[in-house]
Amino acid sequence: MSLVKPVAPVAAGELGRVHFIGIGGAGMSGIARILLKRGVKVSGSDARGSAMVNELRELGALVHVGHAASHIKNVDTVVVSTAIRDSNPELGEALRQGLRVIPRAAALAAVMVGRSGIAIAGTHGKTTTSSMLTVALQKCGRDPSYCVGGQLVTTGLGADEGAGEVFVAEADESDGSFLMLAPEIAVVTNVEADHLDNYGDPQAVYDGFARFAERVGSTLVLCADDPGSAVLAAPARARGLRVRTYGESEGADLRVSGIEPDGFGVAFHVEGKGEVRLSVPGRHNALNATAALAVAEELGVPFDEFRDGLAAFTGAKRRFEAKGEAAGVAVFDSYAHHPTELAADLRAARDVVASFSGPSGRVIAVFQPHLYSRTRFFADEFGAALALADEAVVLDVYGAREDPEPGVSGALVAGKVPLPAERVAYAPERGAVPALVAGRARPGDIVLTMGAGDVTELGPLIVAALAAR
Missing domain, CATH: 3.40.50.720 (NAD(P)-binding Rossmann-like Domain)
Structure with missing residues (x-):
């Protein structure tokens, strides 16, 4: 590619x-x-x-x-x-x-021409942020067109034509194709090394995002907490772009504070604006929502109106999606396939299990590495992220477009998880995973399946195995 x-x-x-x-x-x-x-x-x-x-x-x-x-x-x-x-x-x-x-x-890019194009880019969070923005704008009566990387829970669709002037698009950096877009407003949630099979080295990834920022027409929204995103501010201002920043950092234009778990969701404060409550969990989602708020401000949507719109967002498919519950164990599914994404979702899972089960509740991570190259590049980081769970089950690599590499398998990741050996399992036989997980889980636990491959099919099977035990 x-x-x-x-x-x-x-x-x-x-x-x-x-x-x-x-x-x-x-x-x-x-x-x-x-x-x-x-x-x-x-x-x-x-x-x-x-x-x-x-x-x-x-x-x-x-x-x-x-x-x-x-x-x-x-x-x-x-x-x-x-x-x-x-x-x-x-x-x-x-x-x-x-x-x-x-x-x-x-x-x-062609279907965006003639609309007020908004592109959401970033190594992580772009599907959720673009979905949040779309749903909230719909609730505010703006009826945007949209094309995002996941299905909205509210519509069951990942793209549709709206009657409004706004077009919300997820901008994919994986193969550099976001360089074909020329949005009026763009968000860059974060910039980290990923897709190194295409880019070659981290610097090329950063250079790609810098080139993307050069294609923005009027406003660039950046996360002040993320060094890779924040560094885009100075050259953007030098070009005459309006730059809006968000995050917990001092000096952010939309500064977030007081992030707290709120049942299955999260509550936080935007200084000078007010309180926001979401129906999806995690600090990362508080930041994603604030990025969407920054865009809404540029579109002239009042804060109170957009905040109510955000409250209506109940998630996107495969973004901490509930798959069912049995035997007192709740099962969720996530598209997370980069170490930073695993860590964010596992922290969110810990917040949720603490809200509902207290200190007795545990988080069981079921992770399927995606791509041999990514597994080789980030094996250590995957292991560290999985240590945020109480138990980890690691499947074999979902190769997708890649051929197997000698010595690169799920065992490589499992061996890097710094948990006691009895709390880490390498499960090369995918069919054995539901019974394995059901045997480890106990009432009050959360099971979170993670990965960009067919691990998503395991959630209902795990629920069935829990119900049958």
Whole structure:
């Protein structure tokens, strides 16, 4: 996967008839949905059928299951997902016909043209922050269009066309594709080393975010607590951008204080503004919400109105998502796949279990490392983060697009967890995990499954194993 170079956005109206290769994916289907609602002719293909494919058909898309060159017919623009290989017959036919071929990020940029674009970027927190902003704006009657990296609990969708002028988009840095966006307002929640299989070294990651900041039109919102984000302020101001900072640090424009667990949620104070209560837990979510508040201020939304909108946010799929409860044990699922994300979610889990179970409640982490390269880069950090749990169960690596590496497995991470050996388990057989976890959990505990792979499927199975014991 090569890092994407910046390009000038093409308006959606200039795309003509659009064909999506890999239309069933979360990001691709969202853009297809928006185009369909704008009356654009859409076709596409995917390797398999799905509920999402059926939904797009109901909206008017012509969707094929399987890939074939014959599907590229009466098409002007072809959108390609990152999962599509150069050998794909539809891609080959599109190139043979000389059609416009663009990546997903360019299609996202196209549907943002003509709207007040807001892009949420950062190594962590961008899905939750963009989802919070979207839901709160909806509750405030602003009806934004949106395209985020997870499904909103309130709508069940990750993207939709709204009647308002605002377009909220999650900006993906993983392959540099956020450099195709040119938002009016952008948030950078934090900047840390990640996706080093693409970037090569941490400095290249920081340079990528600096280049992203250069594409912002009017306002840049930055976390004052995060060095990687805060360092973007000076060059942005030098360019004439309005810079707004948030966080617990002194001097932040929106300064957060008094962060406290509040049942399953969190309460905090924004100095000079007032008290905010969220229905999702964790200090990190207090900061995410304050980033959304900073954007709302730029849009002219009154604090009290937006605060009430934030209270309506109940989460996004796979972001500390409740999967069920049995035998007095609550099971949650998280997309966390970087050490910082694991640590934030495990601290939040500890706050929640303390609120409901007191000192007797424990946190059991079930972690599936994602990518061999990330596991190799961050094995020590993963181990340290998992020590925030009372017990840790580590699955084998979910390789995704990568081939296995000698010596890199879940055992590497399990061996780095500084807990007593009896409280750490390496579970290479995924099917054995539900019974293993059920055997370790006791009433009052929280089980948190974590990872960007198929570990998400284990939550209901763990609940069933708990109920059957």
